[in-house]
Amino acid sequence: MSDTTATLTADEAAAVIAGARARIDALDTQLLDLIDQRRAVSAEVQAARIASGGPRLSLTREMEILERYRARLGRAGTDVAMLLLELCRGRA
C-alpha cells in the first residue's frame, strides 16, 4: 500500500479488526438473546388477550412500536420493527 495517510501497520490494523469483530460477535449474541426474550414476553401478552376472548394482535400498539424504532433509527428503524413484530407474532 502506498497510502501516505496510513497510520497503522497491516498487523496493527489486523489486531484492531479482530478485537472489534469479537465485540461485534458478542453484541450480536446479546441481540439474538434479547430477541428470544422479546418473543417469549410478546407470546405472554398475546396468550392473555386470547384467553380473555380478545384478538391476538393490537395494531394500535404495533403502530407505537413502529414509531419508537422510526424515531430512533429513521426509515430503516421501521423495517427493523416490522421484522421484529413478524418474529414475535403468532406464538401464543
Ligand SMILES: C=C(O[C@@H]1C=C(C(=O)O)C=C[C@H]1O)C(=O)O
Ligand atoms: C405483545 C403484544 O401483542 C402483539 C405483539 C406485539 C409485540 O410483539 O410488540 C405488539 C402488539 C400486538 O400485535 C401487545 O399488545 O403488547
